[in-house]
Amino acid sequence: MHKNSLRCHTTPRPRSPWKDAATSIATMIALTMAPSAHASLFSGETLDAVADGAAWVVLFIAPLAAIGIFLIIHILPEKIAEKKQHPQLDAIKTLCLLSLVFGGMLWPLAWLWAYTKPVAHKLAYGTDKAPPHGADDALHPLEDAKSTDAAREP
Numbered sequence: 256m257h258k259n260s261l262r263c264h265t266t267p268r269p270r271s272p273w274k275d276a277a278t279s280i281a282t283m284i285a286l287t288m289a290p291s292a293h294a295s296l297f298s299g300e301t302l303d304a305v306a307d308g309a310a311w312v313v314l315f316i317a318p319l320a321a322i323g324i325f326l327i328i329h330i331l332p333e334k335i336a337e338k339k340q341h342p343q344l345d346a347i348k349t350l351c352l353l354s355l356v357f358g359g360m361l362w363p364l365a366w367l368w369a370y371t372k373p374v375a376h377k378l379a380y381g382t383d384k385a386p387p388h389g390a391d392d393a394l395h396p397l398e399d400a401k402s403t404d405a406a407r408e409p
Contacts, residue, residue, distance in 0.1 A: 329355055332365035342373055342385035 297305050329351055336347045347369050354361035 332369040340384040
């Protein structure tokens, strides 16, 4: 059998003029009964107050929130490196700061670097973890100067 003989050839039915008329009448009734549209829920002084509040949010609060979120996201690689005791933590911190200067372009590199395991560091120093940074790591130039002066005096 041929494929053409299996097809059913039907002609489309003509649309009823009564159906078209009923659709037109129903559309006109729906349009006449529809309430008028309003641009805002508020009017008068309330509309002005809402617009002023929205302007404050858009001009001041949203940019400050965006800057805060931007900064929080940019210190994430630093926090990850601290948590993993990454031996190159200071370099990752520097890359995070440079990323802030260059508009975030270096941030993905800092993120990847924070998650990498420093193989060359392990070969050189025998470990791939750095001691955690604590209060003892701070520089104390005055105390160091006093201790060296006391050691020099006879």
